[in-house]
Amino acid sequence: MKRLLKSPWLELIVMCGVVILSYIALTLISIGAETPPGGMSLNNISLLTFGFFLLSFAIATIAVLAGIGGGVLFTPLMLAFTPVNSLIVRGTGLIVAMFSGLISTGPFMKSGLGNLKLSTYSCIGYGTGAFIGAQGAILVSDRLGVTGEGFVRITLGIIVFLLALYFLRGGVKIDWPQVNRVDRFTKWLNLPQPYYENSLGKVAEYRITRAGLGLLAMVGVGMISGFFGLGAGWAIVPTMNLIMGVPLKVAAACSGILIGMGDCISVWPYLLAGAVIPLFAAPWLVGQVLGGIIGAEILIRVRADSIRLILIGILLFSSFGLIAKGLTTLGYIADVPGAVYIVVLLVIMVGVTLGLTGKFPALGGRR
Amino acid sequence: MEKPKVPLPQIVYGQIIYWLCIIAAFICTLGSVLGIAFADKNFMNPHYLFFNIWGGNNPEAVWQQIGGGFPGGHFWLHNLNTWDGVTQLGLVIGCACASLALLGAATAFLWKKPRSYGWALVTLFVALMIVLSALGIYHV
Numbered sequence: 001m002k003r004l005l006k007s008p009w010l011e012l013i014v015m016c017g018v019v020i021l022s023y024i025a026l027t028l029i030s031i032g033a034e035t036p037p038g039g040m041s042l043n044n045i046s047l048l049t050f051g052f053f054l055l056s057f058a059i060a061t062i063a064v065l066a067g068i069g070g071g072v073l074f075t076p077l078m079l080a081f082t083p084v085n086s087l088i089v090r091g092t093g094l095i096v097a098m099f100s101g102l103i104s105t106g107p108f109m110k111s112g113l114g115n116l117k118l119s120t121y122s123c124i125g126y127g128t129g130a131f132i133g134a135q136g137a138i139l140v141s142d143r144l145g146v147t148g149e150g151f152v153r154i155t156l157g158i159i160v161f162l163l164a165l166y167f168l169r170g171g172v173k174i175d176w177p178q179v180n181r182v183d184r185f186t187k188w189l190n191l192p193q194p195y196y197e198n199s200l201g202k203v204a205e206y207r208i209t210r211a212g213l214g215l216l217a218m219v220g221v222g223m224i225s226g227f228f229g230l231g232a233g234w235a236i237v238p239t240m241n242l243i244m245g246v247p248l249k250v251a252a253a254c255s256g257i258l259i260g261m262g263d264c265i266s267v268w269p270y271l272l273a274g275a276v277i278p279l280f281a282a283p284w285l286v287g288q289v290l291g292g293i294i295g296a297e298i299l300i301r302v303r304a305d306s307i308r309l310i311l312i313g314i315l316l317f318s319s320f321g322l323i324a325k326g327l328t329t330l331g332y333i334a335d336v337p338g339a340v341y342i343v344v345l346l347v348i349m350v351g352v353t354l355g356l357t358g359k360f361p362a363l364g365g366r367r
Numbered sequence: 368m369e370k371p372k373v374p375l376p377q378i379v380y381g382q383i384i385y386w387l388c389i390i391a392a393f394i395c396t397l398g399s400v401l402g403i404a405f406a407d408k409n410f411m412n413p414h415y416l417f418f419n420i421w422g423g424n425n426p427e428a429v430w431q432q433i434g435g436g437f438p439g440g441h442f443w444l445h446n447l448n449t450w451d452g453v454t455q456l457g458l459v460i461g462c463a464c465a466s467l468a469l470l471g472a473a474t475a476f477l478w479k480k481p482r483s484y485g486w487a488l489v490t491l492f493v494a495l496m497i498v499l500s501a502l503g504i505y506h507v
Contacts, residue, residue, distance in 0.1 A: 011389055018393070022400040029404050039414030040421065045403055048417065083423040091426070099461060103388045105468075109373070109381025116377040116472060117486060123493050193377075196370040203371055260384070261493065264465040268500040271462060272440035275426045278454035279413055282399035285461060289392035 008107060008293050015290055023050045049283040056287025057294075060100040064295025065302070066310040067252030068233030069097025069259045070288060072318060076341050091275030092284055094267045097233075099288035101260030104296035108253040111300050112195030115250060118208070119257040121189065122240070125215040126232075126262050129222020136227055150329035156224065157322030163238050164315035167308055175304035179207040179245040186211040186244075195250075199303045206247050214244040222262075233259050234318045237311055249304045252311070256296075306356055313352040320344050376475035376486070380468045387464035394457030402450030409451045410434055410442065440503075463501055469494035 003009060023046065030042035055077075056070070063070035071093040078089045108114030167174060189211050197204040217239045225232035233255050240251035270276050299307070324336045403413050411433040419429045430437035438446075443459060446452030469490045476487035 015389070015392060015396070018396055022396060026400055026404060036412070036414050038418065039412070040418040042403065042406075042414070045413055045417050048421075049399065049403065082421075084420055085423055085425045088420060088426055088429075095458070095461075099388065102384055102461065102464065106381045106385025106388075109377045112371060112373045112377075114377070114381070116374070116380050116490075120469070120472075120486070120489050120493055124489065127493065127496050193374070194371045195373075261465050261469075264462055264497045265500045267462050268440070268497075268503070271458070272503050273426070274430050274437040274440070276458065277411075277416070277420065277426065277429065278395075278451045278458060279399050279402050279409070279411070279416060280420055281458060282395040282454050285395050285458065286392045286399075289388050 008297065012290060012293055015286075019053065019286060019290070023053075026050075052283040053287040056096060056284045057291035059096065060103075060288040060291025061295040061298070062310070063097075063100045063233070064104045064256055064292050065252070065299050065307065066233070066314045067237045067255035067307070068314055069263065070100050071097035072234065072314060073345075074284075076321060076338070076345075079338070081338055081342075087275045088277065088280070091267075091270035091273075092277075092281050094263055094270055095276060095281050096284050096288055098260055098263035098267055099285050100292040100295065101256040101258070101263065103260075103289045103292035104253075104256045104299070105260050107293065107296040107300060108257060112193060113250060113253045113300055114257050115191065115193050115254055116257075117189070117193070118191050118240070118246070118250075119254045119261060121191065121211070121215065122218045122236070122254070122258050123261045125218030126222040126225070126236070126258060127265055129219035129224075130226035130262065130266060131222075132219070133223035133226025136223065147330065150326045152227075153322050153326030153329060157319045157326060160234065160315050160322060161319040164312050164319060166242075167238070167312050167315065174241060175248045175308060176206075177241065177245040177247065179209045182207055182209045183212070197249075198301045204247065206250065207245065209245050210243055214239065217243050226266075234311075234314055238315075247304065248307050248311075249299070252307050253299065309352050309355045313348045316348050317345055375479045376472040376483075376490075379475040380472040380490075383468035383471045384464050387467065388461055391457045391461035391464070394460065395454050398450050398454030398457055402454060405450065408449055410438070410446050410449045411451060463497065466494045466497040466501070469497070 004013065026042075026046040030046050033042040035041040056074075059070040059073045063073065074096040075089055075093045078084055078093070079086060082089075105114065109116065186209050191208045191211060192206055194203050194205040196202075218236075221232045221235040221239055224235060236255040236258055237248070237251045240246040240254060241248055246254065267276070321341070324333070324340075327333045328335055402409050406412050406414055409416075411430070415433045416429065419432060424432070427437065441459070443452045443455035447456065473487040473490040473494070476483045476490065
């Protein structure tokens, strides 16, 4: 009981209480309320916003665990199942991606799982790359047109798929990479930071290497993000893990921190252009904040191999989306219906769940 | 087993972001719920707003049809007497919180001995990128 009166549970309970009471009050007010001609009824608005909050809460919990922005899940869902304009979806998607990262920053930093130096260092590369990528998108669309964009998407989809396969086969080497040699530049940066690993019950010390190459890769990741206007959480974790030798759990935490930090730069053009509409975005923001706290608390306690399985699922889903969109852009296939995306997502989620519960040993969960 | 000490700049950064996000979420909850409950006390009436958004209209058309045009991203400055203005204030606090947290972290890097001038500079650089973006000067 005493635990519930401490942070983060106290603010979580207070916030959940405020949200639930607010929506109960809204429901009561909406009974018998008049709807102006040509407008939506108060009852429908209340149901819609409460639905947004619940969906956002679920998305944030999963996104924080995998170290991705929730936009990867939010954008396809919204585009597939709602008539909302794509610019509003993208603007709100950034809010979704950003706030799960921002709120999880607090618990990650406090526990030591997050690493501020590594995150700000990576943010320089990511921010610069995103700027170059956004400018490049304009250039390439002028020169190569849709054909070029289609090929880039397919190539990227294949790379992401291969990454997923590598993570599937990598096992412990990926959860806790062995770094045998640290170059002088990385040593000079002094990036590593030991932390208490809850799932192992001991202090985890790690080494980081190839920081220079890592920064260049972050520029590349940022360029992809800026070029395609998509979140890049799925690429940040592998970059930190495979190139710099950062343990998977630390990489997932730092990825969330970096997304929060980086999206604080990229969200403003949308805000300043009016694509983020306050009353529409607010329930999504609140859901992200509350779901993000839960996700962060789970990540701090969960085993590293569970994170790898969730990441594999996200990589496979992203790969499917990129290849499908690329083939559509090139005119080889018709527009993929939203229902197909959802079926693929569900199949992947079932696979990940089986892996997490140890019922699918080939996936290597619960060793 | 003794847990390793977490560096001060990291704690400062995490705590500033965390509490500003909680404040932002609290303002957005109250702003949006009261905005929906008291439809007339908004810059854009939520009945028409949600009808238009659900109708697939683009942001420009939504602002034009209901609010008579987009008043700018910082419209909350002149509309704090409306609930959507208050909600926008919550959004702005959330979207700017990393810059404040980075300033706090930079101060902590300079405060705590041995002082890390390099890391203070790096955090200030990222904070500057966010501030320039919020002013509409640098954007990706």
